[in-house]
Each structure stands twice: as structure tokens, then as C-alpha cells.
Amino acid sequence: MFSVIITEYNTAERTFKYLCDFIDKCSVRDYNFVIVDNSVNHDNYEQLNRRLIDDGYSVESIHHNTSKDAVFLKYSKLDIDVFYYTDFTNNGFAKANNIGAGIAKKQNADINYYLFSNSDIMFNDRLNISEMIDVLESNDTYALIGPKVVGIDGKPQSPCKYINIFKRHIIPYLLWPLNILIPPLRRMSYDADYDARSGEVYRIIGAFMLIKARSFDKVCGFDPNTFLYCEESILSERLASIGCKVFYDPNVVIIHEQGVSTNETINTDKVNIINKKERLFNSEIYYYKNYRNYNNIVITLDKVCFMFYRLKLRILL
Numbered sequence: 001m002f003s004v005i006i007t008e009y010n011t012a013e014r015t016f017k018y019l020c021d022f023i024d025k026c027s028v029r030d031y032n033f034v035i036v037d038n039s040v041n042h043d044n045y046e047q048l049n050r051r052l053i054d055d056g057y058s059v060e061s062i063h064h065n066t067s068k069d070a071v072f073l074k075y076s077k078l079d080i081d082v083f084y085y086t087d088f089t090n091n092g093f094a095k096a097n098n099i100g101a102g103i104a105k106k107q108n109a110d111i112n113y114y115l116f117s118n119s120d121i122m123f124n125d126r127l128n129i130s131e132m133i134d135v136l137e138s139n140d141t142y143a144l145i146g147p148k149v150v151g152i153d154g155k156p157q158s159p160c161k162y163i164n165i166f167k168r169h170i171i172p173y174l175l176w177p178l179n180i181l182i183p184p185l186r187r188m189s190y191d192a193d194y195d196a197r198s199g200e201v202y203r204i205i206g207a208f209m210l211i212k213a214r215s216f217d218k219v220c221g222f223d224p225n226t227f228l229y230c231e232e233s234i235l236s237e238r239l240a241s242i243g244c245k246v247f248y249d250p251n252v253v254i255i256h257e258q259g260v261s262t263n264e265t266i267n268t269d270k271v272n273i274i275n276k277k278e279r280l281f282n283s284e285i286y287y288y289k290n291y292r293n294y295n296n297i298v299i300t301l302d303k304v305c306f307m308f309y310r311l312k313l314r315i316l317l
Contacts, residue, residue: 001030002113002129002210003104007096008037012048015119016055023080025123027130031115034104036096037086045071045086052082072103083107093206094222094231101213101221111213118207120257128252132210135247143215143244144235146204147252157256159201159248160191160232165288169281169302173309177316201248203236207256215244230283237291270317274310281306 004022008015019033037045053059057075062083075082083103091099101114113133132145149158172179172189179185193201209232219238222231236246285302288294294302 001108001111002115002133003032003034003100003108003111004115004117005034005036005097005100005104006117006119007093007100008035008039008044008048008119009090010039010044011119012044012051016048016051018117018119018121019082020055021121021123022127025125025127027126027128028133029079031129032081032083032104032107034083034100034107035085036091036100036103037084038090038092038096039086040088040090042088045084045088048084049073057082081107092224092227093229094226095224097206097231098221098224101216105213105217113210114213114216115210116206116208118256121208122255122257124255125253127254129210132249132252135249136210136212139245141243141245142247143239144204144209144211145247145249146209147254148248148250149205149207149254149256152255152257156192156194156196157207157258158205159193159196159246160203160205161193162202162233163189163191165292165294165298165302168284170305173302173305176309176312196248196250198248198250200245203232203246204248205256206232206235207258208254215239215242218242226283226286227279228283229280230287233287234291237287270314273317274313277310277313 006015006018015035022033035048037048039045049059052075055077057077059073059075062072062074070085070087073084075084085099085103097116100116104111104114113136115129132147136142136145146158148156150156167188168191169189172185175185179188219235219242223234223238226234239246285299285306288302289299
């Protein structure tokens, strides 16, 4: 038994399509869905509610005492259950997924796996979840597994390797924009492992990943101190701290329409570009400081380099 946990943000129609596609393509049937809606208005909830009911799902309200404003519903159709939760607050990626895992466990104490997934996913072929489960069960140290994830441009997005703070931040920030003219320097901060083969990897992306429930619960889930970005690297470090490993399975392939779930596909003005860079930097600096144990001197240097980089962005964009 596993739960598909989806963090939703203003993409009700895409989430509904994802549910239909998953049901159609998944190789096993012993699962349910948990949707945690980060949308702050009622429109998204009402749209998704209408789509599910129109598709034949029955609905019942579930008491939940977290917030008097929260909505907690159970939708059922044949042998498929969909649990929906929102408190009309954008809790961020990590916290919302932790809420979803908590709901999944409360609904079924014997749950074996959590499948964290974005809704902006396409399945061209049969989704062989049973193969991924078999891999996890083949080794007690394997806790987390991800498929081959490619973008709509055909380029691989997962798995990823570890990049130290100097290659990821400090050198690119200092050299930008000159470094984008020199391919080796431009690629220095890229962490996607284009040559990865089946086996252990540093991390996989959170757009689609299956994890043993007992391992996830043991490390207390995602670190809620990050709102968006870097959650997967931190989860890899948390799993490593209890002797668990991350596995990559290229035999299962999904397509990631990156950007749909974060609603950042079109808006490319200067302010939004800089804000996105800052959110990414803040999450990564937290990761490097708290999980890779860089000292305060290096962290301060990184922050100064980022300030310099941000200034150049404001001038040149």
C-alpha cells in the first residue's frame, strides 16, 4: 500500500488530469491519493471539487481540528480514494508534503510507501511502480528511489550529483556573466548527472520519488525550514544520517513539465527572476550550512558573493 502525495498550487485542472493519467498508467492498484492544496484562495478548491464530483467521485467531509478554516475531504470512486486538505495557506513544498504524509499515515497506519509527486507529470508508457518497489525491497539500506525524469525538451533532470559550495555558488557568482561564455565554467554549477546508470546516487528530484514510509518517518520527513528548493538534497542527507541510500532506476521514465506546479512558466521580468534566485540561494545556503557543515567564514563569503551577483543582475538584466 502506498499514498501518492501531491502538493497542489493553483493547478486544479492539471492535478485532475494527473489523477486520471496515474490511474490509467499505474501498474498496481493498492494506493490512494493525498492532495495538500497550498492555494490561498477558494477558487482552486472549488474547481478541483467540481471536477472530481462531475467525474463520479462521491465526497464526504472529515473532521480535522488543525484549523477551523481547514477543509478536509475524502473522495471515493470504485476502489480509489482521494484525500484533500487545505487550510488556504501556502505552507511551502516541504511542510505541505509532511502534512500529506501525516494524513496518509493517519488514514492507514500500515502504509508502506509515500510517493511524492508534482502534478505536472506525464506518463508516455506504463508506470511500473512495482519495479521500483522491488528495488527498495531488495536492500534494507535503500530508502528512496526515483525514475529517469526528462523535461519536455528531452533533457534529463534527474538524478543529480553533489556540487560543493565553491562550484555551485562562489565561483559562478564572482565570474557571472563572463562564465556563461565559457562552456566548462557555465557547466560548473550543473548538478544533473547526464551519464547516470542504475544504482545509488546522491539525490533525485522531488517531482516524482518513492520512499519507504518507515525511513521517511524515522528522519522526521522533510526539513520544514526550507519553503521551496533544496528539499531533496536535505532529505538525502537526513537519510544518509541513518545509513540509508538513494537509488536511481532509469527503466522507469516520466516527463516533467517543469514550472507548471510552481506557476512560474511565463513571468520572466527582472523582479521575479531576482526573487527566484534569492529563494533558491536562501534554501541552498541553509543546506550547505546545516547539512554540509561549511564554517561561518565560507558561508559569509558565499553571502557576499551572492550580494555582488545580485547587484550585477539588477544592472544587466
